[in-house]
Structures are given as C-alpha cells and as structure tokens.
Amino acid sequence: MNAALVQRLDWSLLDAEARSRALRRPTRARSAETASTVAGILARVRAGGDAALAEFQRRFDGIDTGSWRVDAEELDAAHAAVPAAVRQAMAEAMSRIEAFHRAGMAADYAVQTAPGVLCERVARPIPRVGLYVPAGTAPLPSTALMLGVPARLAGCADTVLCTPPRKDGSADPAVLLAARMTGVSRIFKLGGAQAIAAMAFGTESVPRCDKLFGPGNRYVTEAKQQVAQSGTVAIDMPAGPSEVLVVADAGANAAFVAADLLSQAEHGPDSQVVLLSDSGELLSRVESALAQQLDALPRADTARAALAGSRLILVETLETAFAISNAYAPEHLILALREPRRWLGRVEAAGSVFLGDYTPEALGDYCSGTNHVLPTNGAARACSGLGVASFQNFISVQSATAEGIAGIGPSAVVLARAEGLEAHANAVDLRLACLQSTEVAA
DSSP: OTTTTTTEEEEGGGGHHHHHHHHGGGGGGGHHHHHHHHHHHHHHHHTHHHHHHHHHHIIIISOOHHHHHHHHHHHHHHHHHHHHHHHHHHHOOOOOHHHHHHHHHOOOEEEEETTTTHHHHHHEEEEEEEEOOOOSSSHHHHHHHHHHHHHHHHHEEEEEEEEOOTTTTTHHHHHHHHHHTTTTTTTOOOHHHHHHHHHOOOOOOOOOEEEEEEEOOOOHHHHHHHHTTTSSOOSSSSOOOOOOEEOOOOTTOHHEEEEEHHHTTTTTTTTTTEESSSSSSHHHHHHHHHHHHHTOOOTTTHHHHTTTTTEEEEOOOOHHHHHHHHHHOOEEEEEEEESSHGGGOOOOSSEEEEESSOOOOHHHHHHHSSSSOOOOGGGGTOOOOOOGGGGGGEEEEEEOOHHHHHHHHHHHHHHHHHOOOOHHHHHHHHHHHHHHHHHHHO
C-alpha cells in the first residue's frame, strides 16, 4: 500500500509534537472557516426565518419545495416504499434499542437524610426536543431509531425531527418510517446548519425546541455548539464526523480489522480511523486487507479520502496503546484482543467499546441495542453517549418538618454566617425561634 492511502507510524520514534499531530482530527484545520460559515447561516435564519430557509434550500440542496413539513401522504407512502426485509430489520433493531435503554432508565428516589428531612429526585421529560437525522451522503434511518426511542421512553410531549431532502425534494422513506415507528410525526425536510438554526430559534413553520440531538457533519456540529454557547438552546453533545480507534494484538483477524476501519471511513471524508497494535506484522496484513477491500466498496472514494487523514500506529506494548486511546478519547473503541474483557478496566475515555473479534462496530450502529449517537472529537473524556436521561430533567425536592428543621437548621445557620450571608441565616433562625417560642408557650 502506498503512503497516500494511509499513514503508518512508529510511536516510539515520534517526539511530543509528532505524537500530537498523529492524533489530530482532520476537522481541526478547518475549524475557523467552518465557524465563520456557520455563524453566518445561524444569523440569517434567526433574522429571516422561513425566507432564509428557502434561500439555503435553493443554495445548498438545489431545490425549491416551498414547504418543509412532511405531510401524512408522504409518511404513508414511506411504508410501502421500504422493502419488507428492511422494515423487519428496523423493527427488530428498535426492540433491542428499547430493551437496552429501558433497562438503564433512572428511577425516582427519596432518602430521609435526617429525622423529619426528606430529600428526593424526580425525573421530568424535556417538553420539546429537536432531532437531527443526517442524510447528506447516506440516509441514516438507524439514527432516527436511536433518537426517537429514548425520546419516547422519556415521555417527551413534542418531538420535532429534521432530515435533509433528496434531490427530488422528498425525504428518505426509511428515515420517515423509522421516525414514525418511534412515534415522531412532526418531520421537516431540512438539513445542515440551517436545520439546527430552525430548531434552535424557531421560524414561522418550525417550532423552537428546548434541546437538540443528533450527529452530523462539521457544519451541523459547529451549529449545535454555537447555539448552545449562545444560551439559545441545550444540546446533547458534540457528535460530529465519525471516528473509530482499534487496539489489536498479533492474533487479530486482519480482514476483520480492515473492515471495521473502512466501515467508519466510508461515512465521510472527515471521518478518521486509527489502528494501534504492538505487532508490525499485523499492521502489514491490515494494510493489504484495506487495499483489497477498498477496491470493492461503492463508497471507495469517500473512504479513501478519510484514510488519508487516518493512522496505523505501531506501539511497543498494549499498555501504551491504551494510554494513547485514553488521550484520544475515541467515539468508537474496538478491542481486537485475545482477552478483551481483561483490558476493559484500562479504558478511561470512549463513547462505546466493542469487545473481541465478533463484535464489529456496525452492530452498535444498528441493532445490538446500545446508542450510536456518541461524543466525538475527544469529547468522550467528559461526555457520554445518548440515553433516556439525555431527554429528561432531574429535579431535586426536599421537605422538612418542625422536627427536621430543628435538627439540621443550626448547621445551616452556622454555614450561612460563615459565608457572610446573613439573610440565609435569618430565614432559618426565624423558624427556629418560632419553634422555641411555641415550645415555651406549651
């Protein structure tokens, strides 16, 4: 394989700067340009509403539909347009996604922290959520399932979904069917940063949402971050161009590893794949397998562009591989190791982990049950993948009886005065004094 396809590095020969460059995401170099472009789109939609959306639809999609709302007729037609085998696979996937997410739902709880003092936490659904389902280079009905199922389990009353239109102005039928299966019916044929702007600010036709969800390209990700930073709307996480890091030992199946790398590379030219191994021979076999499999892919050009920004890295030990992985904090982490579970404890930062030779990342993308909306670009150091809790607010509740405030009130008074907040102290002192006077009178 020539160097133009994928870069191969020996970690032990790199200095600190070279190591930093080796793990740099390809989108970083274009971040300033992307931020400026997105800021202009957001400002235009905020000021112009539907007129701005029409302008961007003509400019970016090359169509002029005049309306973005998917009507009942198009929703009904979607069911017939999707092959029965695909419908069945979607139904099976949805059942597993629901089973996994339902099992992880947080229950309300109450704790008596002192006699007469009850503290609780209760969950409430976010009223209106906005879901973004990419369809730029490939429609992703699986993402509609990943977003719609936890939103329904959370009990969100109003769910809005945006997905880019096709060249004929219609939405992808499989995306529409997946949305309908999860209970979403308010769907708009809008894509890119302008769709994020519409759901964040609201327009004449698109309602303003309380929180936005979903992955996307660098423009979508930048738009989500900008509207969140402005305080306009909350977002789930930075979920941008897809990425995978594989840690493989000498016993790994090179064809499997190459297939996993290509499965992420075909997402888009901004995707990045990284392979770490302590076996130079394994890296060579993966190189050969990549070249062989790439030629057979319909999206070979896209995958080839992604591989140009990707890395195959030789490390001296697997311990070093995990240190690198934790610093990189990948969206997807595949452990192609002989005893993968034994190494799981070393994973400190990753969106989702796939253990062993027979757990390809593609299972998580579609039907294992875990969510494929995951933090990218290193955000896995502090962010988690999507779950039902992402669509909920958690409210703490407390109640104190007379016995309760008598028992813990003096501590509150001491702490309030230690902080110089006399009004806080007084709010408690008044009640304590009232109780004392009542006891004296009795």
